[in-house]
Amino acid sequence: MRSYKGEVIGYAIESCLLKWSLENVCTITVDNASNNDTAVVYLKKKYCKKLSCILGGEFMHMRCCAHILNFVVKDGLSDVRDSIAKIRGAVKYIRSSPARAEIFKKCVEQERITSKRSLCLDVPTR
Incomplete structure (x- = not known):
């Protein structure tokens, strides 16, 4: 495991950075x-001693923008949680029967809705 x-x-x-001969790291x-x-703290301690870190590693830890945006959207959607649950329920109900x-x-x-798309359930992680 x-x-x-x-x-x-x-x-x-x-190990990867050293193997790939990357000697200057600005961000991860x-x-x-x-x-x-914890990993970034480890890298700052170890990597910046062996090689050079741009700006002394001050900005080494960059958080993933998509991950942050996901948190923002989830927080915003929490205001309409009940409505979303009802829509999901309706989609499941319709999709569960061909009739x-x-x-x-x-x-x-x-x-006269012109969209050719069908009903689909969302995936929370996407």
């Missing part, structure tokens, strides 16, 4: 997991 402790992650990154972009915080899906399709045609 692999260990995902921060020091192990930091050591793995350090990772998500907000605490083990990544209901056909009725929904007729309603779409009746309302």
